[in-house]
Amino acid sequence: MSGMAQTRPAASAALLRESGAVRRVAAEALGTALLLAVVIGSGVMAERLADGNAALALLGNTLATGAGLVVLITIFAPISGAHFNPAVTLVCLLRREIAAPLAGAYVAAQCAGGLVGVFVAHAMFDLPILQVSAKLRDGPAQAFAEAVAAFGLVGTILGARAAAPKATPALVGLYITAAYWFTASTAFANPAVTLARTLSNTFAGIAPASAPAFVAAQLVGALGAHAVFGWLFRRDPSIEG
Amino acid sequence: MSGMAQTRPAASAALLRESGAVRRVAAEALGTALLLAVVIGSGVMAERLADGNAALALLGNTLATGAGLVVLITIFAPISGAHFNPAVTLVCLLRREIAAPLAGAYVAAQCAGGLVGVFVAHAMFDLPILQVSAKLRDGPAQAFAEAVAAFGLVGTILGARAAAPKATPALVGLYITAAYWFTASTAFANPAVTLARTLSNTFAGIAPASAPAFVAAQLVGALGAHAVFGWLFRRDPSIEG
Amino acid sequence: MSGMAQTRPAASAALLRESGAVRRVAAEALGTALLLAVVIGSGVMAERLADGNAALALLGNTLATGAGLVVLITIFAPISGAHFNPAVTLVCLLRREIAAPLAGAYVAAQCAGGLVGVFVAHAMFDLPILQVSAKLRDGPAQAFAEAVAAFGLVGTILGARAAAPKATPALVGLYITAAYWFTASTAFANPAVTLARTLSNTFAGIAPASAPAFVAAQLVGALGAHAVFGWLFRRDPSIEG
């Protein structure tokens, strides 16, 4: 999520066949797979151990996700930018920092990687590999929370890039740590993660019926952040709002 | 809270009409709004999940607030200094680092932003937008705790500026993490936050009747820190105390 | 674990007799001893206090282990590379960053140090010094989880070296923090640690009968990471995969 500017506008569709594209797309797939293994796996572990206390379960889930994100973004950012998130890739596309074909490949890799990560988590915990979540997360308040979550996530990334680029992995990890608690939806904030979590009937799952509203809200929030923080963090101080 | 020196004494009342002032005031409003969304939202989530255990509820509230502060201060500091707190703005004014009109605009933006943040949190959790807290936090011990909390917060900011300016966001986040637990009042330490929290009858709320003593104590603590840490961290070593 | 490149291929078997080897091996022994004291000690403390809640026990164990790792790796890395882990030393050997005799001495020091650390923990908590764990951790899912844990650990180390070498201690600490929760086996990820933990019939113990499968899985995971991340993080961008 940190290195959105890894791929320049000049790099057009040809990039996919060029040196580096394979490694970039592989990094997005592997990184998102590991992210989902962390999210789903820690949710299963935390719920199993928490003896029915949902706050304790969310604490374990939060700790693992926040810590894991810092690691994954740090090590994959120099290769692919470590988006792991179609909403982030979309914002990069709008900012002309990634070419459309590569962006498309990123999104496909994120979605596929996320599913693999869910399967890995299930295998580690001796659960059926294929599952469908029955956990409804419905209603306008949940959707609004997802919009806020994605708004904050994209704002964090854009702000980090402007203020402290090297701290981006830590800031994203801290943001998600906070957002697991301050948003009513526990901050999915990521369409690929939302899709993957529909296939896990565990602590971190979401019923497929609830997913479309989540994804729509995430895109609205991301686009809102693109507008608001794009103005706030723009580099040219001569154009005053 | 980190970049108190963003606006220099030379910048007088005219600053409000100058390039940058709109963006600065907007940053204070948006940053304080997001801070309150984090504080109130994570308080609601934590209390809902904690099954009556107040330590667990405070753990979730602390984790989210500390992590959120690091993010918000990092990304908004280059724009407005990331005060988010009238007591901090007051100390900046006394140190002649901000002009009085801009300081006034900051305080207004902080108070207004804080209220919006509370409303956002309520909307995310499907609660009535307008509420009034019934949680009394009274007595001299609570007021003393608030004075200590604000004393420590301003000391942290002044000390960070002198010793490790780039670490200011992390240090403020860590300070509040500690202060949620070591002060009996859970460290509001911020008049705008106190005002906003009167309008939330949730975990992090405070009854309006208890607010004036909190705000007064916060100002006393901040002014005390201005005196004590101003002496301790002054730059000129030739004038010995 | 951070400074795998401390000893160069050029340094051959003679290294053991050379200046520095004694200190390096001593650092591996002392560091691994302190690591085990932290792992076992915090497990005992957490289980004693947690009143039967396994999530709380794992939280305390996680917090201590993650924090302790950051400290130990930071201070021992300049001396020995702070492997503390035969799987990490093996990967260094394959990468020709350490000579075989020194690698052998490292592994012996790690195993011996780990045992001493377990004894120290038992002495601090007034437990019988010599114990054998009765906690079975069996089955293919547990073994798969260990392979994933070691894969992620070695990936973290190789990625950190490529992307942010100075952040290696923090990243390893964060990785283990996450892995205690997202892997079903609570991420031993270390043959020397596994061996040592067979001799503690406490929270963090593992029955000797379960250890061989854990160690084998750890080596498989480490070798897999050596292959995958070696390709992903290789420095020469002209050779495209």
Added chain:
Amino acid sequence: MSGMAQTRPAASAALLRESGAVRRVAAEALGTALLLAVVIGSGVMAERLADGNAALALLGNTLATGAGLVVLITIFAPISGAHFNPAVTLVCLLRREIAAPLAGAYVAAQCAGGLVGVFVAHAMFDLPILQVSAKLRDGPAQAFAEAVAAFGLVGTILGARAAAPKATPALVGLYITAAYWFTASTAFANPAVTLARTLSNTFAGIAPASAPAFVAAQLVGALGAHAVFGWLFRRDPSIEG
């Protein structure tokens, strides 16, 4: 605790009357006072809220102490070295980094500051200011744990100075976070803190009868670390052990 080298051997007894000594001693007193306010205050808060669960109480106490230490050491280190601990000052004296008279003044300031901090915590929580702890912490295992705790603390400080001086505050905070859990005594590791905690009959207190063995063990551990880590982290690589 980070800047042990702030005062050089050349600075003799005259230092106390020289420019800076007043400020240094004041920093030790104020810093230790704030440290004790954090330790005692968070212990009271955590125990009150934890509903009888000691692991939760220790979690809150740990979080606050670790976070608070990072802040206090960062901001006071440039002034006094941020010892806050007679065992650390003793090691500095042995390393000839502080003159004996100033070291004496440091220890007096630490002890006095610690008492004031305890009183501040009691006042914040509306408790009797003067108390005596009835919590016995006896036996050889507890004393051994304290020796290990102080050994690790001094090792952390000496190692941080050699490997990553700027990270010292974070490393000490992380060490104490770990040591609250991995040592059976919850790592007092500090004679001034031990003395102060005898005067608080709360979560973090210690009965006066238990204090002498703790202090003796702390000094033994600190001197052991001075010997072991002094050899391990010495700068001259030509003298091989």
